[in-house]
Amino acid sequence: MDKRQITLKDIAKELKLSPSTVSRALRNHPAISKETKELVRDYAVKHKYKPNTLALQLRTNRNNTIGVIVPEIVHYFFSTVIAGIQDEAEKENYNLIICQSNENYGREVKSVETLLDARVRGILASQSKSTEEFSHFQDIIDNGTHLVFFDRICTGINTDKVVIDDYAGAYNAVDYLIRSGCTRIAFLGSNPHLPIANNRRMGYEDALRNHNISVDKALIQVCDTIELAREIVPVMLKIAPAPDAFFCINDEVASYCLQICKSAGYKIPQDISVCGFTNSYITEMTDPTLTSVDQHGFEMGKAAARLLINRIKGIEKKTGIVSKVIKTKLVVRNSTRN
Amino acid sequence: MDKRQITLKDIAKELKLSPSTVSRALRNHPAISKETKELVRDYAVKHKYKPNTLALQLRTNRNNTIGVIVPEIVHYFFSTVIAGIQDEAEKENYNLIICQSNENYGREVKSVETLLDARVRGILASQSKSTEEFSHFQDIIDNGTHLVFFDRICTGINTDKVVIDDYAGAYNAVDYLIRSGCTRIAFLGSNPHLPIANNRRMGYEDALRNHNISVDKALIQVCDTIELAREIVPVMLKIAPAPDAFFCINDEVASYCLQICKSAGYKIPQDISVCGFTNSYITEMTDPTLTSVDQHGFEMGKAAARLLINRIKGIEKKTGIVSKVIKTKLVVRNSTRN
């Protein structure tokens, strides 16, 4: 192991040329003669010369790395976003350093440090649920590094972002539930200081109001994990009159909710409709299959990466902040009435 | 944007010292006086000096990056492995560059190129299903870069690897199915040139033989995607006598298999038992919940990263190849009889 890579200098010495000539030949500089170019190139190919990225980067004082901070990697939505980011970054020869915060504020702060130490060109971030203090994100900007938030944006920081239309996604789903005859629709949400959770709740409430259904606080709960679902759903089923629909913040909660309702003797969707959010592959694995709001994570990843790269390259002209919205789509399956 | 970071030289000039003194002060060199050290350090902290990683790396001609090649990122098992790798790499301050091959040979080759161009210290790889030619992996080793395979190892290359005990995992699962009364057990497998698929099949066959059940080729099929499951499971159900159990190569196939059997009127697990492989979260979302073989992806990721890092650091003494095996565990749920 640790074989030394061949360098420009090695080639120069071997070919009795100067390093600069070799450099120019390889980069197809017009001033170099055809013969020299061929000579150099043949030698380079033959000896598998690879330019030392590190040296290039040191000279230009910039690397081609993008940092990504997600709450979790083992997560359908976020892994989908990462795939989208990767797809777009690869096209432009950017590498990715991926950090996960594990929904933990401290690890999020540390991830930012790691990425800044690595001198990434820019950072794509989705904040953890437990983050309520934002100076680490401000540090990124103060450091002169580009920052784009996606999905779980941070309202305290003034920078580019890519989000889905959470309000409309929720509104449309709840509207659909109402039109199918549901009137007691529960909302299993998340921490309201997350804009995604708050916007969906507003969409939910407005859909109810527009159909002259009053908002019942008892039907609105923070319930964004399967553990909470196990606890909260049975309690909600005991409310009189019982809910005839659950609109859930993610597919995992929806899936558990569905199971719990079934175990309690309710027929899905005849007695109770259940709707998830994300449209992950588990929507096809539940029984009945799960109606869900598609978040288009891949598109979001691509859009966020695109925006960041445009900022890095200075292509994005807009001087103020850019806010991109990805449209959601309700995918109706069998867990909701028609 | 693009604010210049403060450098050693800047500090030196400001403090009227030489760069070397500043460097030594920061690195706590014994020859530097206490006063100078404090002076320099205070200044560094105050001005948020960060050593330029690129320069360090250029000097030592080595970066602290590990490359990872997986078939897919949006995949429970692989994302879990990545999380494990990340966990271990982070401890030692290694960054990750993640590439996905999308089960495509060409992209796998390109991923290797990308990682070698980035001069990663080592590569962790799980090969794509379509790979039948291995010279790109040999290039990694020839290039002097460490290589560790995990899960989908490449038998054509002589290097370190981390696998699960596929044979034992399959044997135990099938043994369990037989003990619960099943005798017509189908195997929904994968391409036999993948060792994981072949080993599981051998475990399956040996379990049958040890119980004096003959191996019926009609009950063995390559069926490793949901698309194939939709096609193949209905056909297998028409075989007479019909299978009374399905042992599946992954949880997605198992989940679909379960649904198809239910739709065909079979009771699960009374008529047909279904067992998956991976033990992903979908095992809790199917109805009934899915018995599955836990692959311990997180542990595998940690073990693979550990092995690679030990090789990089020269800690791993063994000169031959190291083969680490992660033990699987059958997790019994409600899709199999007792």
Next chain:
DNA sequence: ATGAAAGCGCTAACAC
């Protein structure tokens, strides 16, 4: 206890 100089691999201004 501190400084000067060289060098990691590469490129670009400036020779000739």
Next chain:
DNA sequence: GTGTTAGCGCTTTCAT
């Protein structure tokens, strides 16, 4: 058309 030199930020002999 090609060579010389300097410099990116850092560390490390070798001086003093």
